Amino acid sequence: MRDTFRGGVHPRERKELSKEASLRVFDAKGEMVFPLAQHIGKPAKAIVKKGDPVLVGQRIAEADGFVSANVISSCSGTVKAVEKRRTIAGVLQECVVIDNDGQYTEAGTFGQRQDIADITNQEILRRVAAAGITGLGGAGFPTHVKLAPKEPLKIKYLIANGAECEPYITCNDQLMRGYGKEIVEGMEIMLRLFPNAEGVIAIENNKPEAIAAMEMAVKGHPRLRVQKLRTKYPQGGERSLISVIAGVDYPTSKLPADVGCIVDNVGTIYAVGRAVLYNEPLFRHVITVTGEGVKTPSNFIARDGTSFQEMIEAAGGLKEGAEPKKVISGGPMMGLSVSTLDVPITKTTNAVTVLLDDEVEAAELKLTTCLHCGRCTTVCPNGLMPQMMADAIIAGDLERYEKKLYGLDCIFCGSCTFICPAKRPLTQNFKQTKAEILAKRRAAQAAQGGGK
Numbered sequence: 001m002r003d004t005f006r007g008g009v010h011p012r013e014r015k016e017l018s019k020e021a022s023l024r025v026f027d028a029k030g031e032m033v034f035p036l037a038q039h040i041g042k043p044a045k046a047i048v049k050k051g052d053p054v055l056v057g058q059r060i061a062e063a064d065g066f067v068s069a070n071v072i073s074s075c076s077g078t079v080k081a082v083e084k085r086r087t088i089a090g091v092l093q094e095c096v097v098i099d100n101d102g103q104y105t106e107a108g109t110f111g112q113r114q115d116i117a118d119i120t121n122q123e124i125l126r127r128v129a130a131a132g133i134t135g136l137g138g139a140g141f142p143t144h145v146k147l148a149p150k151e152p153l154k155i156k157y158l159i160a161n162g163a164e165c166e167p168y169i170t171c172n173d174q175l176m177r178g179y180g181k182e183i184v185e186g187m188e189i190m191l192r193l194f195p196n197a198e199g200v201i202a203i204e205n206n207k208p209e210a211i212a213a214m215e216m217a218v219k220g221h222p223r224l225r226v227q228k229l230r231t232k233y234p235q236g237g238e239r240s241l242i243s244v245i246a247g248v249d250y251p252t253s254k255l256p257a258d259v260g261c262i263v264d265n266v267g268t269i270y271a272v273g274r275a276v277l278y279n280e281p282l283f284r285h286v287i288t289v290t291g292e293g294v295k296t297p298s299n300f301i302a303r304d305g306t307s308f309q310e311m312i313e314a315a316g317g318l319k320e321g322a323e324p325k326k327v328i329s330g331g332p333m334m335g336l337s338v339s340t341l342d343v344p345i346t347k348t349t350n351a352v353t354v355l356l357d358d359e360v361e362a363a364e365l366k367l368t369t370c371l372h373c374g375r376c377t378t379v380c381p382n383g384l385m386p387q388m389m390a391d392a393i394i395a396g397d398l399e400r401y402e403k404k405l406y407g408l409d410c411i412f413c414g415s416c417t418f419i420c421p422a423k424r425p426l427t428q429n430f431k432q433t434k435a436e437i438l439a440k441r442r443a444a445q446a447a448q449g450g451g452k
Contacts, residue, residue, distance in 0.1 A: 002247065003205075004230040005240040007381040009415045011167050011233055011333060013206065018290045018297035019170040023178060025301045026314045027104060032075045032305030033344040034060060034096045035087050039140035041067030046096055052079045055107040057281050060096045063129070069142040069347075070132035073098060074283035074303035076105040088329045088336055088343050095344075098305070110279040121193055124276050131275035132347075133282045137161055137172070137236070137265030140348040143272065146264070147193055149257035155194040156260035157246050160187060160269050162203040162210060163229055163236030166331035169351045171286035171299045172266050176203070176210035180217030183266050184224060186273030191223055194262065199224040200245050201266070206231040233333060234413040238263045240381050252382075252409045267350075287345060289315040293324040293354035302345060309341040311352050318354065325358035332359070333414040363423040376416035376426060382409050386416040386426050393433050401433060408434055 037043035044061035054060060054073045061071035077099045084092040119127075129144035149155065160183065164172040176183065187199045199221075201214050205228045218224040229235050229244060238256060241263055242248055248259045256263055264272075267285055274280040283304055290297035295316030302311060308327065318324065328335035329343075330351050345352070376386035385405060392401040401407040410430045417427040 001227070002244045003228065004232050004235065005243045005381055006383065007379045007415065008232040008234065008240075009379050009418050011418055013231075014168045014290075015170050015173075015206070017168065017292075018288055018299055019173060021170070021174070021298045023171070023174045023286060023299050023301050026303075026306070026311070027102075028075070028100060028303055028306040028310050029102060030100060030307060030310055031080060032073075032077075032098045032100050032303070033085050033307070034071050034073070034098070034305045035085070035344065035346055036061050036071060036094045036096070038071060038304075038346040038348065039069040039134040039142055041065060041069070041142060043094065044068055044071045046082045046094070048079045048082070048096060050079055050081055053077075054079060054098055055105050057107040057110055057283060059132070059281070060098075063142070067142055067145055069134050069140075070130065070281070071096070072132050072281040072283040072304070074305050075100040076103050077101040086340060086343055088338055088346065088349065090339055110281065112279075113277050114279075116189060116277065119276060124189060124193065127275045127279065128272055131271065131281040133268060133271045133275060134347050135265055136267040136271065136285050136347060137350060138238070138348070143264065143268055146257075146262060147190065149255075149262070151257075152194050153196055154260055155197045155257065155262055157262070158187065158190055158194055158197045158199045159241050159245050159261060159263045160199065160201040160266050161236055161238075161241060161263055162201055162207070162214070162266045163241065164207070165204060165231075165233045165236040166333055166335075166351075167233075168290045168331050168353050169288045170290070171288040171350060173207045173210050174299045175270065175286050176207070176266055177213045179270060180213040182273050183214070183270050184217045184221060185277065186269035186271070187224055188221065189273060189276050190262075190264070190269065197223075197262070201226045202229055202241055202245060203227075204229045204231045204235055234381055234411070234415065237381060237411055237413060239411070252406075282347065285347065287311070287349060288351040290351065291324075291354035292356045293318055293322045295319050304347060305344050307341065308338060308343055308345065308352050311345060312341065312354065322356060324354045324356060325361070326355045328353040328355065333418070334412060360425075363425070366423045367425075368422045370424060371422050373421060375419045375421070379415045379419045381413060381415065382411060384409060386430075390424060390426055390429060393429055398433065398437060402437060408437065410434070
């Protein structure tokens with residue numbers, strides 16, 4: 001049985017800062033901000049206006065298309081505005097802003113457990129869609145869409161991603177330790193949709209407590225098993241997991257379902273169980289607040305819409321005398337640096353990481369020309385050639401970058417940048433190039449549409 005994928009790197013884990021911090025509920029006190037674009041696909045459409053009263057669990061924006069997701073209020077209070085606010089990405093986006101009354105009065109439409117035998121498969125999908133569930137460990141793909149492939153009978157593996165390979169982050173580790181039974185319930189519900197699939201809970205071997213908890217939880221569930229993975233980054237990448245579990249490598253022109261796999265984060269699976277069994281929408285999820293700059297690195301069950309500032313305060317605030325160089329949404333390999341703490345956590349925020357050292361800034365001081373060592377190619381989990389991709393960017397040959405070197409297959413894991421002895425900002429350049437290519441495509445499509 002395979003336990004890892006080709007390539008990959010071994011950054012410092014730094015999980016010891018928070019790995020023993022049990023999950024605790026945190027209820028914010030300040031105003032709550034809910035971006036309408038918290039997922040891949042079309043942004044949701046606001047269905048509330050200034051002055052409207054809202055309750056916990058109430059839908060405040062509805063999916064506006066097939067690949068879209070509802071947005072749910074995590075607090076009770078009054079809508080302060082529907083306006084553009086700064087978000088994690090550093091851009092202004094349309095948001096619903098709620099004056100939080102601190103009472104957290106629930107809508108009363110969820111909470112009573114139902115017998116799964118009374119719920120049809122179609123109703124499962126409807127409840128997942130109504131709950132606004134998206135992937136909680138990646139880009140935020142709407143879960144109800146992922147769970148409705150064209151040929152469900154061809155799905156061979158339902159993979160629960162418990163790898164949590166990103167340095168610093170430990171919230172899913174704690175979720176598996178404390179909520180194994182609930183994760184298994186979510187898996188069993190999802191397996192009803194795929195009668196020929198095996199459920200595999202994939203966990204890196206640096207989480208022995210989580211492995212033990214999930215192995216205990218799957219006892220008596222013949223369609224479920226736990227698979228230990230070698231600790232290596234990016235083991236938790238979708239393609240990496242499929243490579244290990246199913247033994248399949250596939251082009252990015254295909255979806256995981258095309259090769260018989262469905263992959264979801266353990267937090268997403270937990271949310272599916274809550275949505276189907278309790279009619280509970282997604283308005284809170286697990287998150288780690290950590291880093292050398294934080295006084296008490298912690299794991300929380302936090303409400304969407306809470307500001308980064310309040311999350312850091314919940315972890316004891318900054319260490320006395322600390323001067324953070326960088327605050328990241330997520331971890332240091334794939335996370336986004338934020339310019340202000342006045343931004344909200346969203347469905348896809350799995351960590352707030354406060355760093356005292358800026359390794360990117362330090363690398364810029366050591367930047368040299370490419371040494372042609374080939375290390376970047378060796379560690380790329382997708383088998384790409386980062387050195388040649390970078391050369392194509394410098395030459396302005398975006399057609400070669402996309403068509404010959406498959407540059408758009410890059411998942412921006414950061415492995416090439418991490419290993420590069422010349423300290424070249426490879427991943428950053430690939431992100432920017434993909435954005436440019438996609439922007440040109442959208443402009444061309446808009447021009448074509450305008451000419452009709």
